[in-house]
Amino acid sequence: MKLTFPHMGNTYITAKTLLDDLDVDYIIPPFNNKKALEIGTKYAPELACLPLKINIGNYIQAYEKGADTVLITGGCGPCRFGYYCEMHRAILKDAGYEMDILTLEMPNQGVKELYRRVKKLAGGFNAYKIIKALKNTAQISKSVDELERLTFQVRPREIKKGSTDKIYKIFLNKALKTNGSEALKKLIKATEDELREVEVDRNFKPLKVGIVGEIYTTIDPFSNFNIQSKLGNMGIEVNRRVTISEWVIDHIIKNALHLPRDRSHIEAAKPYLGTMIGGHAQETIGNTILHAKEGYDGIVQVYPLTCMPEIVAESILPTIEKDFDIPILTLIIDEMTGEAGYVTRIEAFVDLLRKRKERTEHGRDWLLSGN
Amino acid sequence: MAKKVGIPRGLFYYQYYPLWKTFFEELGAEIVVSDFTNKQILDSGVKSCVDEACLPVKLFYGHVLNLKDKVDYLFIPRFTSISKGEYICPKFGGLPDMIRHSLKELPEIIDTEVNLRKSKKNAFKAAVDVGNYFSSDRHVIKSAYQKALNSYREFRSNVRKGVLPGDILSKRRGVLNKSSDETVNIAIIGHVYNLYDNYMNMDMIYKLRSMGVNITTIEMLDGKVIDEKNQMLPKKMFWNFGRKAVGGAFHIMEREDIDGIIYLMSFGCGVDSFVCDLIERKVRNTKDIPFTVLTIDEHSGEAGMNTRLEAFIDMIRWRNRNEADVPAYG
Numbered sequence: 275m276k277l278t279f280p281h282m283g284n285t286y287i288t289a290k291t292l293l294d295d296l297d298v299d300y301i302i303p304p305f306n307n308k309k310a311l312e313i314g315t316k317y318a319p320e321l322a323c324l325p326l327k328i329n330i331g332n333y334i335q336a337y338e339k340g341a342d343t344v345l346i347t348g349g350c351g352p353c354r355f356g357y358y359c360e361m362h363r364a365i366l367k368d369a370g371y372e373m374d375i376l377t378l379e380m381p382n383q384g385v386k387e388l389y390r391r392v393k394k395l396a397g398g399f400n401a402y403k404i405i406k407a408l409k410n411t412a413q414i415s416k417s418v419d420e421l422e423r424l425t426f427q428v429r430p431r432e433i434k435k436g437s438t439d440k441i442y443k444i445f446l447n448k449a450l451k452t453n454g455s456e457a458l459k460k461l462i463k464a465t466e467d468e469l470r471e472v473e474v475d476r477n478f479k480p481l482k483v484g485i486v487g488e489i490y491t492t493i494d495p496f497s498n499f500n501i502q503s504k505l506g507n508m509g510i511e512v513n514r515r516v517t518i519s520e521w522v523i524d525h526i527i528k529n530a531l532h533l534p535r536d537r538s539h540i541e542a543a544k545p546y547l548g549t550m551i552g553g554h555a556q557e558t559i560g561n562t563i564l565h566a567k568e569g570y571d572g573i574v575q576v577y578p579l580t581c582m583p584e585i586v587a588e589s590i591l592p593t594i595e596k597d598f599d600i601p602i603l604t605l606i607i608d609e610m611t612g613e614a615g616y617v618t619r620i621e622a623f624v625d626l627l628r629k630r631k632e633r634t635e636h637g638r639d640w641l642l643s644g645n
Numbered sequence: 646m647a648k649k650v651g652i653p654r655g656l657f658y659y660q661y662y663p664l665w666k667t668f669f670e671e672l673g674a675e676i677v678v679s680d681f682t683n684k685q686i687l688d689s690g691v692k693s694c695v696d697e698a699c700l701p702v703k704l705f706y707g708h709v710l711n712l713k714d715k716v717d718y719l720f721i722p723r724f725t726s727i728s729k730g731e732y733i734c735p736k737f738g739g740l741p742d743m744i745r746h747s748l749k750e751l752p753e754i755i756d757t758e759v760n761l762r763k764s765k766k767n768a769f770k771a772a773v774d775v776g777n778y779f780s781s782d783r784h785v786i787k788s789a790y791q792k793a794l795n796s797y798r799e800f801r802s803n804v805r806k807g808v809l810p811g812d813i814l815s816k817r818r819g820v821l822n823k824s825s826d827e828t829v830n831i832a833i834i835g836h837v838y839n840l841y842d843n844y845m846n847m848d849m850i851y852k853l854r855s856m857g858v859n860i861t862t863i864e865m866l867d868g869k870v871i872d873e874k875n876q877m878l879p880k881k882m883f884w885n886f887g888r889k890a891v892g893g894a895f896h897i898m899e900r901e902d903i904d905g906i907i908y909l910m911s912f913g914c915g916v917d918s919f920v921c922d923l924i925e926r927k928v929r930n931t932k933d934i935p936f937t938v939l940t941i942d943e944h945s946g947e948a949g950m951n952t953r954l955e956a957f958i959d960m961i962r963w964r965n966r967n968e969a970d971v972p973a974y975g
Contacts, residue, residue: 319918319919319921319922320918321910321912321913321914321915321917321918322918322919322922323915323918348880350732350883351731351732351883351884352732352733352734352735352738352883352884353735354915354916354918354919356883357880357882357883357887357919359880360878360879360880360923361919361922361923363879364922364923364926368926368930377880381880382880382881546742546746547739547742548723548742548756548758549723549725549738549758549760550738551725551735551736551738551739552732552735552738553735555735555739579697579913580697580913580914580915580918581915582734582735582736582915582916583735583739585695585697585698585702585736586735586736586738586739586740586742586743587739588695588697589694589695589698589739589742589743589746589747590739590742590743590746592746592747593746606697
């Protein structure tokens with residue numbers, strides 16, 4: 275069995291830790307690329323959401339390198355992601371790629387089936403080994419996200435433009451070749467030190483923008499045209515509350531063990547969106563409000579075309595925009611999105627935020643030009 | 646004076662109207678249903694809704710706008726789940742919030758949550774919540790609910806006998822044109838709100854009938870058959886519509902009396918994108934039965950729709966007539 279798994283930003287580091295520590299043989303597909311998206315668009319249903327298409331591309335590119343089994347998490351709706359595993363199975367089969375799909379979820383058939391799947395994955399059921407691997411995975415996942423968050427803070431303040439991007443890119447490539455949680459921890463620490471040494475302008479006060487929306491497109495730089503780095507290089511500090519570690523720890527581990535979860539975004543969203551409707555709609559609404567309360571200058575919502583929960587969120591956001599007086603830009607992505615138009619919109623949004631800031635800071639009266 | 650409750654003629658109206666009607670009337674409320682879908686309703690809906698939403702949701706906006714100045718209450722329940730262990734499209738769960746934050750100057754919205762995911766008993770709980778707007782007497786509500794259930798059951802049994810829900814709701818008689826060729830049996834799969842809104846699907850059902858086509862939809866099938874066929878899926882479908890559509894399609898495929906399958910989907914429908922694809926793969930891989938997908942959105946042209954329907958039916962007739970012929974080439 276040679277495992278593979280879909281890409282989603284830096285999630286491969288988390289997945290790799292788990293598989294390394296469980297001594298599973300695996301292949302990481304090439305980083306998300308145009309070719310992968312092309313392959314996915316060819317085989318996937320036209321109106322499926324973007325992540326499904328990129329996933330299919332990942333699998334086929336990994337298959338060509340020798341992978342035969344796909345590892346993915348599941349769910350029970352109402353967002354489409356819960357049925358990804360079965361769509362993947364059907365699409366790969368019809369396209370002529372003999373691949374097995376291993377879904378990590380609570381199956382309809384009950385605990386016994388889950389046990390069978392974990393056993394297949396880990397090559398036995400050594401509880402100590404599995405728990406230890408899970409613990410390491412959660413730790414790595416958390417520190418990778420912290421590292422990414424650090425780049426968000428350093429990037430707008432750096433004096434030599436591009437230094438953060440360079441360090442982070444080297445880290446992503448090195449992580450690909452680093453095996454085992456211990457070595458990865460060292461690499462993360464070294465990168466963190468390197469980032470902290472980047473020369474920054476300490477007096478610079480950047481504008482702050484929160485990124486909200488569907489989890490895949492907000493986290494994965496290929497699908498969102500690296501929006502975090504783009505904004506950062508324009509001198510804007512970004513933040514994104516939805517992260518992989520939060521998803522793994524809060525959604526999967528704490529939910530399974532019935533531990534109390536962070537509910538601040540649910541509470542914040544309540545007056546606008548009363549119930550859980552799947553996907554990350556509640557997070558989008560709640561985090562927008564939390565960011566607004568923390569004094570952020572603007573919000574960017576990103577989601578793939580036809581994403582059901584985010585359409586609901588998008589319909590509600592105009593009220594929040596007004597209630598909290600915070601500009602919100604919605605960017606929708608599919609395989610046809612062109613980078614130039616996308617960048618123009620981001621730049622225009624940033625210009626708007628700058629002007630707004632000037633106005634509030636200087637308290638100047640505004641005159642129409644030509645008066 | 647009786648309070649006026651507005652029911653937008655969209656989405657689950659096509660599935661639950663008999664239930665809602667009896668329930669509100671038993672409680673002494675007056676029901677106002679929005680007009681049949683027309684160009685003005687469609688245009689106003691498209692204008693006020695976010696662009697990315699699907700056509701049925703945009704139309705629903707139009708129906709709400711059509712009603713808002715005529716009623717005291719708008720009935721837009723929050724449907725999270727309508728069956729145990731299953732969900733429906735997330736947009737239904739957020740619908741009252743979407744409406745409230747996109748449209749202005751609305752009357753009070755009755756947005757009781759209907760969530761049967763954990764237990765079927767929650768249906769009665771939702772009924773009590775809605776009933777409290779009109780009566781404080783629990784017994785009155787309970788009896789209204791019972792009567793409503795009865796008329797819903799009557800509606801369902803009529804549908805199962807082969808009457809299309811659209812015909813019952815619009816009080817139209819389903820007449821089949823018998824003059825021309827032999828009758829063709831077609832199964833149409835799609836959401837109720839796409840199939841029975843005649844404006845939205847450009848009178849597809851009427852057009853097919855005038856071509857001498859007898860129509861079967863998944864609402865007419867027995868629930869047990871659908872559940873049985875669903876076992877063929879490796880993972881249970883978690884959408885109520887998805888389960889019914891997949892089970893229904895698998896059943897229809899095996900029936901000898903169905904000549905072809907049409908899948909009617911609306912552009913941008915998340916559920917359809919997966920369900921339709923799964924059904925299409927299954928049909929194409931296992932069975933030699935004509936299958937076509939028709940996608941509608943607010944830009945659909947009627948001529949294109951007509952051409953496709955005519956070609957599909959012609960092809961089936963031609964196929965039935967020449968079944969025994971072996972082509973000389975190819």
